[in-house]
Amino acid sequence: MKVKVDFIEMIWDNYQGASGKSIQRSILIDIPATAQLGEIENYTLKVLTDNGIKKSYDPSEYSYPYSGIISITILPTFNKLSHD
Numbered sequence: 001m002k003v004k005v006d007f008i009e010m011i012w013d014n015y016q017g018a019s020g021k022s023i024q025r026s027i028l029i030d031i032p033a034t035a036q037l038g039e040i041e042n043y044t045l046k047v048l049t050d051n052g053i054k055k056s057y058d059p060s061e062y063s064y065p066y067s068g069i070i071s072i073t074i075l076p077t078f079n080k081l082s083h084d
Contacts, residue, residue, distance in 0.1 A: 001077060003029050005044050006070040009053050020057060024070065044072055 005027050012020045029047050031040060048064035055061065055068035 001031050001033055001035070002075045003031055003040060003044065004073045004075055005029055005048070006073075007048065007053070007064075008055055008068045008070065010056055022055075028075075040072060040074070041066065041069070044069065 008022050009025050010020050010022050045064050055065050
């Protein structure tokens, strides 16, 4: 199944002082069809963490925090229709 995740990411900018800004992004994630509904959030956080996405510049942030997730939408799956 596919889910669309809207989340907040902190990115570096090129201004003096090495400041950054937060942006809202979306990503499509392919989740195994055998995943239970309660596992979707944890799987989503793992994918964001594995892709190096950060919500803050805190060096102790080892995994993406749940507070950075704006929404998770389960996308419909369409099967090919067969014509007899």
